[in-house]
Amino acid sequence: MTNRTISIAVMAALLSGCATMERPANPINSQYAPQQFLDQDSFQSLCRPASLSGLELPANEVSSGMFAAKPDLLSAGDRVRLNIAGDEDSLSRTYVLAANGTVTLDGRYNIQLTGKTVVEAERLIARKLVEEGLIRGLLNSVRLRLAELGGVSVAVSGAVFEPGMIRVGERQAETRGVNLSNSDSGDRNLRRSLTVALRAAGGIRPDADLSAVYLVRGDQWTRVDLNGAISGHAIDDIPLTSNDRIIVGSGGCFQDALVKPSQVTAPGIRVYMSNLSRPAASNSSSSINSDSTSLPYGTRLSQAMVAANCVGGSGMNAARKVVLMSRNPITGQSVVIQRSVEKLVRYANRDQKDPYLMPGDSLACYDSFAMNVRDVISLVGETASPYFLLKNID
Structure with missing residues (x-):
């Protein structure tokens, strides 16, 4: 009777530890997208318009068309x-x-x-x-x-994922050899342009104000409207020269329309995945490789769950949970979001709770409660078996 009581107490203690998963906590205002909230009513406008008061621009403003029409x-x-x-x-x-x-x-x-x-x-x-x-x-x-025309170094700052000094327009050795052997006059370097520099800087962030992209050259500057790169209209893709400065304004709001491959956004992103849930015992057996972790920009959490093999399988393990670890691209704060895999798959309002993935995000899948109970029972059995075996021998 004593042994049974001890076994039941141990099992109850272990089960209490796997009954629920504590919901991740986030700093106030760290969430930056409406899909990161479980309740849409709790989402309030997170717009924080960026101040351009500290933006230092030369005295001479020119039209973007003047820069675009100017020879190389x-x-x-x-x-x-x-x-x-x-x-x-x-x-x-x-x-x-x-x-x-x-x-x-x-x-x-x-x-x-x-x-x-x-x-x-x-x-x-x-x-x-x-x-x-x-x-x-x-x-x-x-x-x-x-x-x-060779490569040039330009400075990119503002609402881009990887601001800094960017090198654009570098030519391959084969291309350079063809150019030098060509007797024609002139050259066109398609990769020495404004949009290429933005992509090289990681692409614009979802909060970027595409109507406020500033190009500073010497004692002149212009404001370029690049909204056409998203909507499919013509834009002034200005050729760049050495020491140009590009500053992307921020509207302070997450804009779903900007989360897709385009001339000014990254064509793809790299994310990190972990799926150690049963029946898969390791990431390799879950077929998580470079192909599954390199995703198009605009991929949602539900699509990444399929790439990580978190969806499907036995009914016992259907009620998995997935955790998305991201970072607010505007403030730099970390954000952790937890979702029920089955609810995200089956509920009609899934799009309202299905976050977009950002570059460098991580996601991990956790077993269902049933699989946790199974592991606890196995652990109790493995622990108690030697004791009862020794008792029977005695």
Whole structure:
């Protein structure tokens, strides 16, 4: 009688520990999307419009169309071909702009070409050569053409996932070889543009204000409206030059329409998954690999649950729970959301409780109560068996 009492007490204590899962707690106002709330009535506007009072802009504002229509500006690493009438191989050759944006003629004369168009650079070179007495000031005696546009470094800040210095427009060695062997004048680098820089910075966040994207170049700046990148309308995808600054304004609100692959958002995201629930005993047997954890931007929790093999299986383990660990992209606060797998699959209002996944999110699946009870019974049996076996031997 005593042994039975002890066994029942031990089993009751163990079962009490797996009866319910404590709901994750979050700091106040850490949730940033309506789908992260269980009750839609508890969701209030989380809009926190960002202040631009500290935004330092030059005095000269220009239209975005002016920047878009302007010819490509030379930057460090670009290649130009100089041809001088009557000169075969002394000054006439291909030059690469140095890190400081200059080209060196005749090994002595440094000319700053960064931020200049090809026409402006041609005039500077012609003037310098005439001043130094190397050529006569004849009309059209100096010709400069663009051979290749290289990569440039630009600064991206504001409502993007990975702000910082971004390198865009780098060319592959094969492409560079083709450009240099091509006798045609001019070049077009499709990856040296505003939208490419935004994607390279991790893409815009869901709270971005696409009507307030600022491009700062020297003593000029412009405000660009990129809403067309989401709605399918034409936009000014401005070519960039070295040391441009891009600042993405924030509306402070989570916008579902911005959570999808586009010209200004990341095409895909990487998330982290763990599914150690029964009958699968490890992540490898759950087929969690690089293909299942690399998902398109705009993926919801319910889709990631299927990728992690959290949905389906035996009826005993149907009532699983899934936990999503995210981080508020606006404030940087961590957010943990718990959902019942079956409720998320079967309830008609699932879309209102099905959060979008953000880059770097993590999710984990937990066994159902029935599977926990099964494990407790197995544990009690494994613990008690040696005792009763020894007692019978005695």
